Amino acid sequence: MAPLKQKRWNFFAAVALLLALVLGVTGISQLNFSTEPRTDSLQLSSAPRHQVLRADRTELDGWSSLRSSPPGQESFRLDASDADKALYRVQVGIYSTNTYDLDLSVPSFAANGYLWMSWGDALQQYLDKNNLGLEDRIILVNELLSDADPGLRAIGAAERMPDGSYYQLFSYIGRFYIDRASFRHFPFITVSLPIVLEADDVDGIFEYGNLRFVPDVENSGVGLFSGIIGWLKRSWSIAEYRHTYATNFALGGAPAAYSTVVYDIAFGTSSWSAFWRLILPLVVVMAMVLLVFKVRPDEQDARAGIPITVLLTLVFLQQTYRDELPQLPFLTFLDQVYVIAYVVTLLAFVLVIWIGRRYHELEQLPKGHDYDVMAQRLHTMDEIWPLTVVALSSVSVALCWFTLPPGS
Incomplete structure (x- = not known):
């Protein structure tokens, strides 16, 4: 019964999270102000x-x-x-x-x-x-x-x-x-x-x-x-x-x-100056997220600590460049890139917790077919994570750039 209860808890937690997300987006949309159209x-x-x-x-x-x-x-x-x-x-x-x-x-x-x-x-x-x-x-x-x-x-x-x-x-x-x-x-x-x-x-x-x-x-x-x-x-x-x-x-x-x-x-x-000063530090920090699953599975504390460290670093880096800008009613291109970085870091943390629990379950299984199947599945997830993050992040960043209004 324990696995069934756990699955029910996971299901209700996911539903509650989705409901909170919908309510949050709805509330923020209602509080948002529209631009006054009557101007010079x-x-x-x-x-x-x-x-x-x-x-x-x-x-x-x-x-x-x-x-x-x-x-x-x-x-x-x-x-x-x-x-x-x-x-x-x-x-x-x-x-x-x-x-x-x-x-x-x-x-x-x-x-x-x-x-x-x-x-x-x-x-x-x-x-x-x-x-x-x-x-x-x-x-x-x-x-x-x-x-x-x-x-x-x-x-x-x-x-x-x-x-x-x-x-x-x-x-x-x-x-x-x-x-x-x-x-x-x-x-x-x-x-x-x-x-x-x-x-x-x-x-x-x-x-x-x-x-x-x-x-x-x-x-x-x-x-x-x-x-x-x-x-x-x-x-x-x-x-x-x-x-x-x-x-x-x-x-x-x-x-x-x-x-x-x-x-x-x-x-x-200067595009090169902007890249070296603002983009490269972000790329280096996010490289740590790519390598989180290259840490040995038995080092669960080290795995879980990397996304948390990256998250705090992202907050610091974003606040540093935001001090240069006025209060804006929209997200800049770099803001959108940081949103992608936050999402990737959160996913990495969730996967670290989830895979850590699966490795704990793996230790309880006797050697055999089920053990080999689960071990191979977890190994595959560790291997495909960096490629998946690079591919999805690259596509997301490109979409953010090409959907910017021209001249704005």
Whole structure:
């Protein structure tokens, strides 16, 4: 009767575990929050834009520095027509001289450089009438509070150019918010460092139909010291967007929309550096799980201790790299790899206990056919465990990578 009772206990334990798993997944799903759909949007305009990006890398991970897809032919034609009718047109160029202090936990970065603008008589008349400088009506939208002087700092007064336009050079320095990074691909990550320029529409006259920015794609660029140690500079871009707010600011009518220039430098991690620093230690630790059944069967304590040691090491390793990242509402690629590692380690521990009990039963059996069959079965399990783990883990990791959303 003892074996029958034991089998019944094992069956009820498995049912209880499955029920607890279902209830846990159901409860977590009900507690999970959905994303608020009503947010601002950016749409590429018909203005000239610049992006330097290797095509093979784009095909590999889907990354683009641009915040939206290009407009269709009809939308492009209508937007270009509206741009020609705009009362105020401002050409904008940006040149980053220094980029530094990248902090993914916020996420933010520090930068300084130069920005220049040229504009026509209509805008200059508005500025003269209100005794303003252009820096009083143009802001850096994604600038954060910092010790540096906020906003743009004029370098000299506005100059009248031979073609009748006005030109002025500015410097900027500050800390800026990062809106895009491929955190899902971590540790093989690309991060976008943007400088976002937009009108501060205090008087309600600078909406998208009245004021349009034109990126100076020919003269904008990146300086000698715009790189960040430990990161590879991947691309830079500058483009005009239609920034549509999810509100009309209680003024009635359609949601407010403004012309916005986004200057962007994209950096990526070195794949080899990420492998040696984060992937290789995990591979070495998991190799111990592969070898757990190569320990002699009579050393049951040693067998059982290996998965426990590996589990504690996995927790420590994961916490180490998670400190580099902000709180994310999803699992990164490396998180998913660690989930696979946890499952494999748990299975190894369960099998160690189960096989240990079978070896104990084997010792009670007399020599004969039943003894040989059970001994061969246990030996086979010891032999196929490493191959099974390698095959299933490799397939699982590949599925995790290829199911990542492109560009995220």
